[in-house]
Amino acid sequence: MQVEFYRHSLDDKDVDNVLSVLRSVFLTSGPVGAKFEAKFAAYTGLPHVVALSSCSGAMHLALLALGLRPGDEVITTPMTFIATSTVIMHCGAKPVYVDVEPDTGLLDAAKVAAAVTPRTRGILPVHLYGAMCDMRALAAVAEEHGLFIVEDCAHAIECSRDGVRPGELSAAACYSFYATKNLTCGEGGAIAWHDADKAALSRQLANHGMSKNASGRYHGKYEHWDMVAEGWKYNLDDIRAALLVDQLDRLDGLHARRQEIVARYDAGFAGAPGIVRPRAPGVSAHHLYTLxxxxxxxxxxxxELKGRGVAVAVNYRAIHTLSFLRDALGHAPGDFPEADRIGRxxxxxxxxxxxxxxxxxYVVETVRDVAK
Structure with a gap:
C-alpha cells in the first residue's frame, strides 16, 4: 500500500471560487481577500486580520510593527521551522533560544524568565504540532518584564489550552496557509491583531510601504499614492484567498476527522516498543502526528518506512544544530539538549x-513492525 504524506481537502466550490476570481477584474489583493479576512477574524475571535503571502512574512511584519530593532533580542524555541528565527534576524535582532519541555517539545515557559536580558524585547512561542504552549505562564513573564508576545501559529488555528485560544494573550498571532496546513491555499498566511493601528501599519508594510494598494487606487477618483515607509511585498492575492473563503467553513469538520485519525493512531501505538508519543496539552489542532x-x-x-510505501518527514531537527544558525549564533548541539534529543x-x-x-x-502496522 502507498500512503502519501499529505493530500489537501479542497473541493469543487473552492475551485469555482478561483475561477470566479480569474473571470473578474482583480487578481491581486481585492474584495475576496477582504472577505476572507473578515471571516477569519470572526473564527479566531481576533478583530483585525491582515492576509499575507506567508506566515514568515506575517511574523516579520508583526515584529517590525512592534518596533523590533537591530541589537534587540527575542526569546524563542530551537524546536521549530527555521523561519521562526530568521524573521527575527531580518529585523537585525537576535533569536535567543530556550530549551523545550521534554514530554511535549513546546517552549519551556518555566525557563523563559532566566533568559531575559536588558536587550530582550519580546517572546516568540511556537504552538508545535498543533498543541499550544503555556500561554498563561508566558503572558505572566511578558507582563513582569515589559515584553511583547508574537505567537507562531503556523500549526495552530483550531487549538486551545487552559481556556485560551491563539492570540488571546499576545500582541499578534501569525498563521500559515502553506500547502500542508489544516487551512491551505498553497502559499499564504495572516496576522491577527488586537490593535487596529498595528494592523493598518502591517498592511501598509506588506505593500511596499505605499499609501494605497491596487484596490484602493482602482476605485473612485484617481489619487496619487505615496511611499510613506520602507516596505516589503507580502500581500495575498485574491486567487489564493478564493481557496480559503469557503474552506474556512469546513475547518471544524476537517478538524473532527483529524481527531478521529489521531485517536486511531494513538490506540494503535499504545504500548508499542521503541515508540514514544509526545504529550499534547489542551485541545490540539492536530496539524502533525509525530513519534x-x-x-x-x-x-x-x-x-525503511519509505521503502514500504509510508511517506514520512521530520518536523523538526533542532534548528540550533543547522549550519547557518549554528554558525551565526554560536551554538553547539548540546546547548539545548531536550530540543536536540527530540530533533534526532x-x-x-x-x-x-x-x-x-x-x-x-497499515501505517500503524508498518511503523510498529519497523520500530521494534
Missing amino acids: WVDPERRDAILH STITLPLYPKLTDEQID
Missing part, C-alpha cells in the same frame, strides 16, 4: 482528513 524513536535508528526507520528522534507520519481507516491501520 519519537531511538535516535540511533531514526534515519534507518525513515528509509522525530518521525512525522501522514495526517490529513482524506486518510482512510485502512491506510491508518
Whole structure:
C-alpha cells in the first residue's frame, strides 16, 4: 500500500471560487481577500486580520510593527521551522533560544524568565504540532518584564489550552496557509491583531510601504499614492484567498476527522516498543502526528518506512544544530539538549482528513513492525 504524506481537502466550490476570481477584474489583493479576512477574524475571535503571502512574512511584519530593532533580542524555541528565527534576524535582532519541555517539545515557559536580558524585547512561542504552549505562564513573564508576545501559529488555528485560544494573550498571532496546513491555499498566511493601528501599519508594510494598494487606487477618483515607509511585498492575492473563503467553513469538520485519525493512531501505538508519543496539552489542532524513536535508528526507520510505501518527514531537527544558525549564533548541539534529543528522534507520519481507516491501520502496522 502507498500512503502519501499529505493530500489537501479542497473541493469543487473552492475551485469555482478561483475561477470566479480569474473571470473578474482583480487578481491581486481585492474584495475576496477582504472577505476572507473578515471571516477569519470572526473564527479566531481576533478583530483585525491582515492576509499575507506567508506566515514568515506575517511574523516579520508583526515584529517590525512592534518596533523590533537591530541589537534587540527575542526569546524563542530551537524546536521549530527555521523561519521562526530568521524573521527575527531580518529585523537585525537576535533569536535567543530556550530549551523545550521534554514530554511535549513546546517552549519551556518555566525557563523563559532566566533568559531575559536588558536587550530582550519580546517572546516568540511556537504552538508545535498543533498543541499550544503555556500561554498563561508566558503572558505572566511578558507582563513582569515589559515584553511583547508574537505567537507562531503556523500549526495552530483550531487549538486551545487552559481556556485560551491563539492570540488571546499576545500582541499578534501569525498563521500559515502553506500547502500542508489544516487551512491551505498553497502559499499564504495572516496576522491577527488586537490593535487596529498595528494592523493598518502591517498592511501598509506588506505593500511596499505605499499609501494605497491596487484596490484602493482602482476605485473612485484617481489619487496619487505615496511611499510613506520602507516596505516589503507580502500581500495575498485574491486567487489564493478564493481557496480559503469557503474552506474556512469546513475547518471544524476537517478538524473532527483529524481527531478521529489521531485517536486511531494513538490506540494503535499504545504500548508499542521503541515508540514514544509526545504529550499534547489542551485541545490540539492536530496539524502533525509525530513519534519519537531511538535516535540511533531514526534515519534507518525513515528509509525503511519509505521503502514500504509510508511517506514520512521530520518536523523538526533542532534548528540550533543547522549550519547557518549554528554558525551565526554560536551554538553547539548540546546547548539545548531536550530540543536536540527530540530533533534526532522525530518521525512525522501522514495526517490529513482524506486518510482512510485502512491506510491508518497499515501505517500503524508498518511503523510498529519497523520500530521494534
